[in-house]
Amino acid sequence: MNILLELGLYFSVLSLLSVGGMPSVIPEMHRYVVEARGWISHDDFIEMFALGQAAPGPNVLISSLIGWKIAGVPGALVTLAAMCGPAAVLSFWVAGVWDRLQGTPWRAVAQRAMAPMVVGLIMSGGFVLATPGGAPDWRLWLIAAGSAWAMVATKLNPLWMLAGGALGGALLL
């Protein structure tokens, strides 16, 4: 299959699965483009993730960087459109309905059902990114733990944690 078409279709499905936003689908994206299809290496994925995190803008742009790495600028456009499109159509359609659901038991139940799934998926994303090939590296875990701690314990702008990671990487890796 044409790679752009496959990227478009696959990321469209991810768009609808991205409960809680982009972080939830990072582990699946990694599984597909690195492990299942082998389009890019783990190192490529990690690099695009780091650039996407450090640049200003929404973190969904990580997907367009991965698309760029796989298929150039057309890949970047296709993955961004696919990652945002289906969710955007859904938002457009649901925008009016949501207010009417306010206070209905269904909405509260659905929100409570989603919370533990989202937390489990975001945790998976953190684990996969810090554990290349499933082999633990204490240096990466140390950096990740430090940044997680700073996020929970302080109100610092996350850019400081990324800067700390850059320093940690330069010293330890």
Added chain:
Amino acid sequence: MEMLPAVVARDPHAVYSAQKMPVTPPRSLTELFLGFLSIGARSFGGVMPWAHRVIVEERRWMSPEEFTTIIGLCQFLPGPNVGNASIVLGKRWFGLKGSIVAFLGFFGLPFLWVLALASLYSEFALHPGVKSVVTGVAAAGAGLFIGTAIKLGKPIARKPWALVVLMACFIAVGIGRVSMLIVIPVAAVISYQLAKRGLL
């Protein structure tokens, strides 16, 4: 800000909550576009605080309470939160045209910058020092995910069934590397049944 009385200007948040400043929706598509452009362009280290600053504090398009409700919806929906917010708010004020304009305004600059940065990066990527730094940044980014999970997880940590669902998702997706196309539907059905019985 400088037009506000000195008494209230000390605490920036008191101004908006205490004074009940009138809110005015954007008057034109251009204003909508520029507002979302400035959110996208400035959002270093996270979009949500900037969305709040521009929409609620600087341009006063809506009250903090309305903003919270909209964000609640957008976090519930799949997809990028503020990207969804651009669709929902654009529609509310200008219909489909508004959604498209807000969406393009929001993504335009960050998309160009991130590609420019990536092209620039590939010029230097072969230098070994650069690779260590980028790997360190990615590990710190992974840590931010863990930190987010801890923050979001705190309110549900006392419910044993919530921990079971959470750990099951983590083991399946993070360690077992099972496809989310399988995990999400299965987990959603189980989780919904648990929530309906008041266990989550």
